[in-house]
Amino acid sequence: MRTPQKRTTGLLAVLAAGALALTACTGGTAGGGNGAEGGERVYVQAIADDPMGLNAQLISGATPSMFSAQILDPLIFLSQDYEMTPGLAESWELSDDGLDLTLVLREGVTWHDGEPFTAEDVAFNFEEIVPLQSFGAQIGERLDSAEVVDEHTVVLHLTEPFGPLLETVASQFMVPKHIYEGTDYVTNQANMEPIGTGPMVFDSYSSGEQVTLAANPDYWGGEVQVDRAVYPIMTDPNARAEALFAGEVDQASVDVSQQDRVSDDPNTLLLEESNFPQLVTVMFNAQSEYLEDPAVRAAVFAALDREAIVDTALSGIGTPANGFFPEALEWAVSPNVDFSQDFPRDVDAINEALDEAGFERGADGMRFTLNVRYINELSDVAATVEMAQSMLEEVGIGIEMQGTSGAVFTEKVYTESEFDLAFLRSTVGADPSIGIVRWYECNDQKAAAANPSGLCDPEIDAAAAEALATSVQADRGVALTALQDRAAEMMYYAPLAWFNGAFPTINTTRWQGQDEPTPMTNRMPWTTMTMEG
Amino acid sequence: MKARLIHYGRLLLSSLILFIAVITVLFFLLELAPGDPIQTLVGDVPLSEAFRAQITAAYGLDKPVWERYVLYLGNVFTGNLGFSFGTNNEPVLDLILSRAGNTLALAVPAFLISTIGGIILGSIAARTRRRWLDGGISGGAVALFSVPNFWFGMLLIMVFSIWLGWFPTQGKSPYGQPGIGLEYLVLPVITMATSELAYKTRIMRSSMIESLGQDFVDTARSKGLSSSHVLWRHALPNALLPMVTVSGYSLGYILAGSVLVERVFGWPGMGLLFIDAINRQNNMVILGVVIVLTVVIILVNILTDVVYGLVDPRLRAQFSPQRTLPPEGRQDRQSDEVAA
Numbered sequence: 011m012r013t014p015q016k017r018t019t020g021l022l023a024v025l026a027a028g029a030l031a032l033t034a035c036t037g038g039t040a041g042g043g044n045g046a047e048g049g050e051r052v053y054v055q056a057i058a059d060d061p062m063g064l065n066a067q068l069i070s071g072a073t074p075s076m077f078s079a080q081i082l083d084p085l086i087f088l089s090q091d092y093e094m095t096p097g098l099a100e101s102w103e104l105s106d107d108g109l110d111l112t113l114v115l116r117e118g119v120t121w122h123d124g125e126p127f128t129a130e131d132v133a134f135n136f137e138e139i140v141p142l143q144s145f146g147a148q149i150g151e152r153l154d155s156a157e158v159v160d161e162h163t164v165v166l167h168l169t170e171p172f173g174p175l176l177e178t179v180a181s182q183f184m185v186p187k188h189i190y191e192g193t194d195y196v197t198n199q200a201n202m203e204p205i206g207t208g209p210m211v212f213d214s215y216s217s218g219e220q221v222t223l224a225a226n227p228d229y230w231g232g233e234v235q236v237d238r239a240v241y242p243i244m245t246d247p248n249a250r251a252e253a254l255f256a257g258e259v260d261q262a263s264v265d266v267s268q269q270d271r272v273s274d275d276p277n278t279l280l281l282e283e284s285n286f287p288q289l290v291t292v293m294f295n296a297q298s299e300y301l302e303d304p305a306v307r308a309a310v311f312a313a314l315d316r317e318a319i320v321d322t323a324l325s326g327i328g329t330p331a332n333g334f335f336p337e338a339l340e341w342a343v344s345p346n347v348d349f350s351q352d353f354p355r356d357v358d359a360i361n362e363a364l365d366e367a368g369f370e371r372g373a374d375g376m377r378f379t380l381n382v383r384y385i386n387e388l389s390d391v392a393a394t395v396e397m398a399q400s401m402l403e404e405v406g407i408g409i410e411m412q413g414t415s416g417a418v419f420t421e422k423v424y425t426e427s428e429f430d431l432a433f434l435r436s437t438v439g440a441d442p443s444i445g446i447v448r449w450y451e452c453n454d455q456k457a458a459a460a461n462p463s464g465l466c467d468p469e470i471d472a473a474a475a476e477a478l479a480t481s482v483q484a485d486r487g488v489a490l491t492a493l494q495d496r497a498a499e500m501m502y503y504a505p506l507a508w509f510n511g512a513f514p515t516i517n518t519t520r521w522q523g524q525d526e527p528t529p530m531t532n533r534m535p536w537t538t539m540t541m542e543g
Numbered sequence: 544m545k546a547r548l549i550h551y552g553r554l555l556l557s558s559l560i561l562f563i564a565v566i567t568v569l570f571f572l573l574e575l576a577p578g579d580p581i582q583t584l585v586g587d588v589p590l591s592e593a594f595r596a597q598i599t600a601a602y603g604l605d606k607p608v609w610e611r612y613v614l615y616l617g618n619v620f621t622g623n624l625g626f627s628f629g630t631n632n633e634p635v636l637d638l639i640l641s642r643a644g645n646t647l648a649l650a651v652p653a654f655l656i657s658t659i660g661g662i663i664l665g666s667i668a669a670r671t672r673r674r675w676l677d678g679g680i681s682g683g684a685v686a687l688f689s690v691p692n693f694w695f696g697m698l699l700i701m702v703f704s705i706w707l708g709w710f711p712t713q714g715k716s717p718y719g720q721p722g723i724g725l726e727y728l729v730l731p732v733i734t735m736a737t738s739e740l741a742y743k744t745r746i747m748r749s750s751m752i753e754s755l756g757q758d759f760v761d762t763a764r765s766k767g768l769s770s771s772h773v774l775w776r777h778a779l780p781n782a783l784l785p786m787v788t789v790s791g792y793s794l795g796y797i798l799a800g801s802v803l804v805e806r807v808f809g810w811p812g813m814g815l816l817f818i819d820a821i822n823r824q825n826n827m828v829i830l831g832v833v834i835v836l837t838v839v840i841i842l843v844n845i846l847t848d849v850v851y852g853l854v855d856p857r858l859r860a861q862f863s864p865q866r867t868l869p870p871e872g873r874q875d876r877q878s879d880e881v882a883a
Binding site: 054059060062063065068069070071072141142143144145146147150194195196197198199201202216217218219220240242243244245246249252253258259415416417418420421422425434436448457458459460 | 577582641705
């Protein structure tokens with residue numbers, strides 16, 4: 011009777027010993043790693059998710075785009091103020107008919123693996139990789155050939171003029187031909203371990219833990235002032251905020267609700283200028299039984315108090331939208347649209363308009379209830395929707411809030427049109443024709459991230475096509491003005507606020523000059539920033 | 544001996560059926576889930592048709608779902624769990640194995656602390672004549688067992704990391720350094736161990752009370768043995784039997800519970816991998832993690848059964864040629880646990 015009991019105890023003891031050995035062992039490695047930092051200039055930036063690739067030519071989430079902007083170079087740099095400066099191309103010239111773009115490349119540039127960067131690489135990118143990219147696909151459709159004139163000159167021959175050609179070229183990162191040629195592009199290992207020409211070189215990736223980059227000693231754009239950059243993956247927004255305020259990390263994206271703390275803390279600063287402007291928008295389903303009438307849509311839009319949304323839901327960051335395009339795109343903004351004049355929050359007038367449209371208040375004081383969709387993770391948008399609820403209630407419109415994951419939002423809003431109103435944060439992008447116009451033009455294919463209203467307006471489509479078909483900016487401005495004027499009449503998509511509060515925040519205790527403007531969005535000023543002490 | 548073989552044969556067969564059922568149900572559920580994984584991968588921007596075509600071909604998504612299911616099932620039995628859906632094409636098994644060590648670093652200490660602690664606390668509570676001590680242990684156990692572990696974890700972070708500053712809030716080592724720091728291990732292990740410790744204490748207490756009331760304990764006492772000798776050498780081994788079963792399940796609970804605990808502490812283990820995969824609709828990784836957990840839980844259950852058969856003399860007697868009744872009730876309960 012005693013033998014089996016002894017066996018149990020023995021088994022337990024073996025288990026215990028084994029487990030202790032395991033913990034002791036893992037504990038030991040940490041002790042060894044602690045002293046590694048001495049003298050090295052390390053920049054630490056927390057990232058919000060485990061990247062599924064670092065090549066933004068293929069996947070465009072915030073994290074891959076940020077990494078590509080440090081490791082890879084485009085031919086043309088485009089700043090958040092829409093200013094173009096030479097990148098890998100020293101100069102460029104577009105022929106008068108808008109069909110031939112000659113690119114003269116920088117000489118003496120090498121890839122991170124030491125191979126020279128040449129015109130062959132550029133031609134390969136435009137023929138093979140650019141057509142896979144979200145916006146590059148439009149160049150791909152119009153590309154007749156990419157002609158290699160000599161080692162440092164490439165001419166892109168187009169079949170028709172393309173309005174946002176230079177802006178789209180500026181949005182394309184160059185990847186090496188010798189790594190990608192003949193491989194399956196979407197599963198190439200270099201998508202996770204990119205080889206580029208940029209200031210930072212890919213060093214390591216550890217799933218769920220971190221990505222590290224190292225300085226490129228041969229960077230063509232000057233000497234990099236950082237030895238290593240570490241990007242710990244911190245999925246929890248509160249944890250990122252605490253680490254940032256404590257100075258454990260130099261940069262992190264924090265929740266908009268933390269921005270009051272950011273402005274109170276003298277060491278932290280929101281990088282409001284680090285990328286193209288973003289906006290919080292409202293989208294209407296014009297096929298909804300309540301929202302078929304443009305007058306009702308206009309009344310709903312007017313009922314949303316844009317100033318109050320900025321002040322409260324967006325923590326005072328950003329500006330209430332007064333038109334469809336941001337002011338940074340001066341050449342494209344319509345002078346005829348003024349939201350404060352066209353859609354004032356005049357409750358009596360809104361009530362009257364809704365009565366006139368045939369939606370009188372019922373016995374409970376409500377006219378109808380709208381199904382409102384938004385993405386839960388976008389906390390700024392969720393806060394906006396909460397405010398919209400009370401604003402609409404005031405004019406007798408109830409809303410049912412349906413916050414979901416991004417995937418469900420995409421399916422319900424774009425594919426299935428199962429919504430009345432949808433709220434979203436999106437980006438203006440490199441050019442109105444690629445970043446903004448897709449929200450207005452006909453989308454009968456029900457593609458994601460494009461006009462979900464179900465409306466196809468011939469006037470808007472004509473204006474959009476015109477803006478795309480010419481490369482003369484003044485002509486494009488005229489076409490885009492027509493588009494905005496018509497959008498104000500139809501009212502099925504509109505910005506509520508220009509809002510850059512989702513951009514990263516920095517802690518300036520360890521590094522100076524992190525907020526220096528760079529010639530390209532999303533890239534850190536690696537060659538000019540300096541470490542304290 | 545033959546009866547025992549038949550018993551284990553049945554156990555293996557039912558485990559295999561369960562395993563295939565888990566894969567099948569989950570595979571088709573994931574197929575039905577809303578959303579387009581390719582769009583989710585690319586982000587909130589228009590998807591170029593050329594890219595969709597390439598990635599569809601690269602991952603064989605153009606094949607009908609039945610064909611993919613059969614292929615997948617075949618692959619699983621050869622140890623191939625497919626590839627993570629991304630632009631890096633990483634084998635799912637490699638991905639999971641690279642994270643499994645981190646999860647074990649939490650789960651094994653949590654398992655040991657809760658088991659050993661539960662045995663000691665439960666025995667003390669059962670034996671003590673001090674009412675307040677028994678009441679304190681039993682009451683505390685009920686309270687801690689009722690607390691959701693993710694909430695408890697957040698509470699620990701608030702008190703010990705933010706207010707007192709004793710332990711780091713997140714991660715498993717200082718940024719940019721490999722390995723696991725011991726100070727990073729403390730809070731998540733406590734979080735994981737707590738509810739299991741509470742549960743095991745309760746089981747151990749009642750089992751010990753039962754054991755202390757049995758005739759052989761009286762016999763031992765009447766032989767003049769000291770009361771601690773009676774408790775630890777005579778009553779304890781008997782009271783430990785239910786703990787073998789409970790510990791087997793508890794390892795499964797701890798591993799499955801790691802999903803929440805890892806999320807709270809930003810601990811890069813399998814649980815965090817699982818949550819990331821759900822957010823990205825990375826279906827092969829979701830399936831892979833569930834398969835690995837299922838296999839571990841099934842193996843632990845089989846092992847528990849074997850160990851139980853070895854240590855419980857009554858069961859050995861059942862399997863002797865005279866009596867061939869398999870312990871039906873217990874087997875059913877095990878299947879329920881795995882399914883849950």
